[in-house]
Structures are given as C-alpha cells and as structure tokens.
Amino acid sequence: MDHADTASNPLNAFRICCLPENFYYVPNFITSEEDASILLKLPPNRWISLSHRRLQVHPSQLSSSNTLLDAPLPAWLTTTPPILQRFEELGVFANTPHGQPNHCLINEYNPGEGIMPHEDGSAYAPVVATVSLGDNIVLDIYDKRKGENDANDDESPGNGLPPIARIFQEPGSLLITTGEAYTSLLHGISPITEDVGLGPDTVANWDSLSEATRNKIVDAGGKSVRGTRTSLTYRDVLKVRKVGIGIVGKR
Numbered sequence: 001m002d003h004a005d006t007a008s009n010p011l012n013a014f015r016i017c018c019l020p021e022n023f024y025y026v027p028n029f030i031t032s033e034e035d036a037s038i039l040l041k042l043p044p045n046r047w048i049s050l051s052h053r054r055l056q057v058h059p060s061q062l063s064s065s066n067t068l069l070d071a072p073l074p075a076w077l078t079t080t081p082p083i084l085q086r087f088e089e090l091g092v093f094a095n096t097p098h099g100q101p102n103h104c105l106i107n108e109y110n111p112g113e114g115i116m117p118h119e120d121g122s123a124y125a126p127v128v129a130t131v132s133l134g135d136n137i138v139l140d141i142y143d144k145r146k147g148e149n150d151a152n153d154d155e156s157p158g159n160g161l162p163p164i165a166r167i168f169q170e171p172g173s174l175l176i177t178t179g180e181a182y183t184s185l186l187h188g189i190s191p192i193t194e195d196v197g198l199g200p201d202t203v204a205n206w207d208s209l210s211e212a213t214r215n216k217i218v219d220a221g222g223k224s225v226r227g228t229r230t231s232l233t234y235r236d237v238l239k240v241r242k243v244g245i246g247i248v249g250k251r
C-alpha cells in the first residue's frame with residue numbers, strides 16, 4: 001500500500017485488488033453490538049415482501065421519475081451509530097452531488113433467498129455503500145456484456161455465465177461499489193442455503209476476512225451455511241424535490 005495514495009483517499013487501503021475498479025471492503029465498519037442494535041430498530045411495519053427477500057425503503061420510495069421527496073433518513077441509519085460520520089471519514093460520498101446518502105434500501109435474506117443479478121442504475125450517483133448485518137453472505141459479480149453463445153438467452157441476467165468474482169461479506173462489514181464496478185458490472189446473491197467452494201482462489205476479498213471467518217470456512221471444507229442476513233444499502237439519489245417551500249411562499 002502506498003502511503004501518499006492512502007492519505008489522498010482513505011479508501012485505497014480497502015480496495016479489493018484484481019477486480020474492476022472499484023470495490024472496497026471495510027471489515028469491522030460497525031461493532032457486533034451496533035449490528036444487533038440496528039437490527040432491533042428496524043421498524044416491523046415497513047417490510048415489503050418480495051419473492052426471494054424482504055425490503056424496506058427509507059425515507060420513502062422514489063417517484064416514477066426517480067425523484068426523492070426530501071426527508072431525513074432516520075437516526076438509527078445515520079447518527080446512532082454514527083454511520084454517516086464514518087462514511088465522511090472514509091470519503092465514501094465525497095464526490096456525489098449531495099456529499100452524503102439520502103436513501104437507504106434495506107434487504108433481508110433468509111437461507112435460500114437472494115437477489116437476481118442486476119445493476120443499480122442511473123437514479124443514483126454511482127456509489128453504493130452496503131453495511132452487512134446478522135450473518136455472512138456471498139455477493140456474486142457478473143460481467144454485463146452478453147456471452148457469445150447465448151444470443152437467444154434474454155432470460156438469463158448476468159448473461160448466463162458464471163460470476164467473474166465473488167465477494168464474501170461478513171456482518172459488520174462495509175462494501176463500497178463505485179465507478180466502473182457500479183456502471184459496467186451486475187451483482188446478485190444466489191438463492192441457496194449455503195455458499196460453497198470458498199477459499200483464497202475464489203473469494204476476491206479473502207485476505208481482508210477475519211482469521212476466525214477464514215478458519216471457519218476452511219474447517220467446513222470451503223462452505224459457509226447461510227443464516228438471516230440484512231443489508232443496509234446507502235445511496236445518493238440525484239433528483240430530490242423539496243416540499244413545503246412553494247406552499248409557504250404562496251398566498
């Protein structure tokens with residue numbers, strides 16, 4: 001690691017090497033106590049059931065034109081624990097229009113659940129910061145281009161080819177996806193009950209995992225059994241509509 005490089009961009013210390021730019025994996029971004037306390041604060045009445053996961057959207061869903069109605073994110077997603085301050089220290093949203101996230105999608109996956117390969121799209125600045133809670137999970141990364149042999153296979157997002165990389169996310173970790181990694185790649189989570197074939201050659205961020213995690217995977221023969229894993233995916237919505245000002249000004 002180059003010190004000058006890290007001084008100009010603190011995230012450089014966490015870049016996952018050998019993947020398209022840029023994925024950053026920050027282990028222990030929050031403590032296990034903070035992890036547990038956020039899970040307890042998730043409002044039970046905000047879940048939207050989808051076919052292979054549950055979802056919450058804070059502060060609210062985007063409009064059909066991808067516009068966010070201006071409203072603060074709740075304190076349990078921003079200040080207690082001080083997640084936004086930690087983003088600032090790392091410069092996560094330093095180059096986005098609002099300089100900080102204004103939107104958070106929360107996903108919950110039980111064993112056997114997942115999310116199809118997809119891209120997050122142009123409603124957001126090209127930065128997603130994902131805090132993982134509860135348990136381990138593997139994120140699969142796919143090339144967006146179609147494979148040469150599957151011209152008729154529009155049904156297979158991620159072009160039907162195997163993932164180009166796998167990123168193992170421990171609870172308490174932060175994964176940042178930005179730049180080319182945001183715009184040129186797809187990501188997804190397989191709807192399976194255990195992630196298999198894991199090791200130094202198959203997990204892109206293997207060297208950043210805790211020793212305990214690595215030992216557990218190795219002892220299990222490259223396997224990690226899924227539990228319930230929740231993700232907080234922070235984003236900066238480009239179009240924001242302020243409410244109230246126009247009404248106050250009118251007579």
Ligand SMILES: O=C(O)CCC(=O)C(=O)O
Pocket residue numbers: 105107115120130139187230231233
């Ligand atoms: O749960 C994750 O880590 C991925 C979620 C995701 O891709 C999304 O919400 O767009």
Ligand SMILES: [Fe+2]
Pocket residue numbers: 118119120187
């Ligand atoms: Fe996504």
